[in-house]
Amino acid sequence: MSDDTLLDRLQRKADGRNIDPRAGILEGEGAQQRVKDPEPPKPGPEVLATVPSRSGPDSAEAPSYYGLPVLKEPLWIWSVPAYFYVGGVAGAASVLGAALEHLGGRGLERLAGRCHTVATAGDLVSAGLLIHDLGRPSRFLNMLRVFRPTSPMSMGSWVLAGSGAANTAALALRRRPGAWGSLGRAAGAVGAALGLPLAGYTAVLVSNTAVPLWQQVGRVLPLFFMASATASAGSLLSLFPHTDAEERVLRRFRVAGKVAEAFTREAVELEARRVVEVGRPLRGGAAGALWALSRTCSLAGLGVDVLPGRARWKQVMADTLSTVGAVAARFGIIQAGRVSARDPQATFQGQRQGLGAAQVEGNTEASDGRPLSFPLPVLGQGAPERAPRPDAPYARFMVTPPEPS
Amino acid sequence: MGSRKGFFTDTTLCIGCKACEVACKQWNQLPDDGFHFTGMSYDQTAHLGASTWRHVAFVERPAPLQGQTSGAGDFSWLMMSDVCKHCQRAACLEACPTGAIVRTEFDTVYVQPDVCNGCGYCVSACPFGVVDRREDDGRAWKCTLCYDRIGDDQTPACAKACPTASIQYGDLDELHARAESRVRALHGQGVTDAYLYGKDAESQPGTGGLNAFFLLLDKPEVYNLPPDPVAPTKKALRAWASVAAGAVGMVAVAVGAAVFGREGRG
Numbered sequence: 001m002s003d004d005t006l007l008d009r010l011q012r013k014a015d016g017r018n019i020d021p022r023a024g025i026l027e028g029e030g031a032q033q034r035v036k037d038p039e040p041p042k043p044g045p046e047v048l049a050t051v052p053s054r055s056g057p058d059s060a061e062a063p064s065y066y067g068l069p070v071l072k073e074p075l076w077i078w079s080v081p082a083y084f085y086v087g088g089v090a091g092a093a094s095v096l097g098a099a100l101e102h103l104g105g106r107g108l109e110r111l112a113g114r115c116h117t118v119a120t121a122g123d124l125v126s127a128g129l130l131i132h133d134l135g136r137p138s139r140f141l142n143m144l145r146v147f148r149p150t151s152p153m154s155m156g157s158w159v160l161a162g163s164g165a166a167n168t169a170a171l172a173l174r175r176r177p178g179a180w181g182s183l184g185r186a187a188g189a190v191g192a193a194l195g196l197p198l199a200g201y202t203a204v205l206v207s208n209t210a211v212p213l214w215q216q217v218g219r220v221l222p223l224f225f226m227a228s229a230t231a232s233a234g235s236l237l238s239l240f241p242h243t244d245a246e247e248r249v250l251r252r253f254r255v256a257g258k259v260a261e262a263f264t265r266e267a268v269e270l271e272a273r274r275v276v277e278v279g280r281p282l283r284g285g286a287a288g289a290l291w292a293l294s295r296t297c298s299l300a301g302l303g304v305d306v307l308p309g310r311a312r313w314k315q316v317m318a319d320t321l322s323t324v325g326a327v328a329a330r331f332g333i334i335q336a337g338r339v340s341a342r343d344p345q346a347t348f349q350g351q352r353q354g355l356g357a358a359q360v361e362g363n364t365e366a367s368d369g370r371p372l373s374f375p376l377p378v379l380g381q382g383a384p385e386r387a388p389r390p391d392a393p394y395a396r397f398m399v400t401p402p403e404p405s
Numbered sequence: 406m407g408s409r410k411g412f413f414t415d416t417t418l419c420i421g422c423k424a425c426e427v428a429c430k431q432w433n434q435l436p437d438d439g440f441h442f443t444g445m446s447y448d449q450t451a452h453l454g455a456s457t458w459r460h461v462a463f464v465e466r467p468a469p470l471q472g473q474t475s476g477a478g479d480f481s482w483l484m485m486s487d488v489c490k491h492c493q494r495a496a497c498l499e500a501c502p503t504g505a506i507v508r509t510e511f512d513t514v515y516v517q518p519d520v521c522n523g524c525g526y527c528v529s530a531c532p533f534g535v536v537d538r539r540e541d542d543g544r545a546w547k548c549t550l551c552y553d554r555i556g557d558d559q560t561p562a563c564a565k566a567c568p569t570a571s572i573q574y575g576d577l578d579e580l581h582a583r584a585e586s587r588v589r590a591l592h593g594q595g596v597t598d599a600y601l602y603g604k605d606a607e608s609q610p611g612t613g614g615l616n617a618f619f620l621l622l623d624k625p626e627v628y629n630l631p632p633d634p635v636a637p638t639k640k641a642l643r644a645w646a647s648v649a650a651g652a653v654g655m656v657a658v659a660v661g662a663a664v665f666g667r668e669g670r671g
Binding site for chain 2: 026027028029030031032033034035036037038039040041042062063064065066068069070071072074075076092095096098099100103104105107108133134135136137139140142143145146148150151152153154157196197199200201203204205207208209210211215218219220221222223225226227229230245248249250251252253256257260337341344347348351352356357358359360361363365366367368369372
């Protein structure tokens with residue numbers, strides 16, 4: 001509208017017929033949404049068997065909103081649990097590689113090199129898997145836009161980027177003579193130092209969410225993931241042909257990992273079971289089946305591993321079982337989280353039984369100003385009297401005269 | 406710098422007209438949601454999502470409202486216009502790895518669509534299940550508290566459209582005072598069930614208080630609100646401590662395997 005005269009503009013203001021041309025341009029906050037399909041149908045009761053006011057799966061003590069989930073389901077696709085496995089293997093392999101580099105002597109150099117190769121390949125595959133999961137893969141570099149300690153995903157992005165760079169440098173330079181070689185070996189140590197959190201941060205990532213099951217197992221899941229990473233890295237490295245000397249190292253590494261994995265898995269289960277509704281996904285359905293499969297395969301892998309005898313087929317069988325167990329555990333945890341987020345009572349009962357803010361804040365009252373714990377009377381039907389909270393003018397039962405208007 | 410802004414949603418005044426839903430969709434030019442029928446009372450929206458930033462919940466409960474008798478017997482409606490809570494300790498903001506989610510000069514929480522890369526972590530982090538990712542768009546979206554309007558000293562679209570002043574927008578201090586006097590008035594009228602949900606850190610320590618808080622008449626669960634929500638980051642320290650413990654164990658195992666597995670050892 002640059003060729004408007006002042007007269008034109010004045011007339012447009014006054015004649016009441018011309019609309020603002022900008023009103024026809026999509027400028028709203030949500031107008032940038034790229035929409036190909038309408039949203040899928042909402043979850044909810046297919047057909048209510050009763051009138052809405054009398055329906056629902058809940059009791060008066062434990063109500064919900066038509067049984068709808070409170071939380072949004074985690075959006076992670078298959079590539080994220082796959083990354084949990086691959087990233088764990090990469091982290092544990094880089095730790096073993098650095099240990100062999102500095103303490104293993106000449107006889108184990110080939111194994112140290114193999115560890116570095118596995119770690120570097122794992123880092124690269126991990127990055128690919130994570131980028132594949134993004135809603136806007138082209139913007140993956142935004143992950144390194146900020147450094148945010150409150151976000152395990154931000155921390156993990158930096159750890160993965162750093163360990164990938166360090167392991168690649170180590171792989172390329174460690175056999176060179178002179179200063180380059182020293183630099184490569186130092187990079188290997190850096191990769192190993194970053195490999196430790198790489199193997200464990202994924203559990204923090206999972207538990208630092210609102211999903212009741214994941215939040216609940218936050219204290220023990222990192223130990224499980226790191227033990228499992230040790231076991232799966234040892235198993236994968238043992239699947240490659242290797243000498244007796246290398247077998248002595250690998251056997252100690254992987255068996256220690258498998259034993260720790262067996263114990264920490266039970267700890268995760270115990271922690272999840274503290275509230276029935278929270279632990280339920282691990283005991284039934286697809287998630288429960290994956291979790292049971294992971295336990296069976298891992299224990300079988302450990303059992304076959306410690307049986308006497310050194311036959312190659314036995315070794316391959318044990319390592320394959322352990323690998324399947326580790327992968328199934330990752331997929332089982334993710335699937336169980338999805339189920340947990342879908343169940344409103346997992347959120348409600350968990351928080352009512354002290355797994356919400358009460359765990360860290362020590363508050364004894366829910367957000368409605370009443371005690372956390374169940375059973376609660378239906379409101380408005382003779383709830384027991386309690387003293388009102390001081391300095392809270394809206395506490396229940398504090399009768400104050402209405403303000404003069 | 407603007408002052409701290411927020412919503413006070415008084416559910417006792419809500420008549421379930423959904424003007425807020427419509428106004429929000431129109432102002433923000435949000436796409437339609439497929440016109441699905443849920444069969445849950447008059448609520449066809451079901452929940453907040455990437456293209457639904459206001460949602461009116463219709464609760465039909467088999468109990469009368471306090472101090473009211475109706476021809477319907479043991480029955481009462483509760484309606485609540487739900488919205489992003491703009492928490493003081495915003496789980497989505499703390500989880501966002503790209504810095505796409507920021508706190509604005511109005512103390513609200515805003516997702517920058519030109520930065521978000523759709524990792525979906527905020528979706529899992531939100532204890533209220535508010536923020537969501539639209540699959541064909543690939544980015545996370547939620548209520549902006551009409552960031553584009555309040556910058557021009559206008560009222561957000563939903564509060565502007567609300568015919569009963571159920572949705573009130575303003576400075577947070579002023580809203581707190583208004584909400585407390587409203588609760589006092591209700592208690593004076595015998596509606597002792599009325600309480601404020603998430604007004605401040607004292608009543609909701611897990612989130613540090615909500616910039617969009619509510620006056621409710623029944624348990625939070627009835628409205629699909631969590632009873633004791635917590636920003637997950639508050640529990641992150643123990644998980645990181647476990648990682649540190651696991652790291653010690655991992656180093657011990659690797660060093661042990663390297664040392665004891667060397668040539669000439671058992």
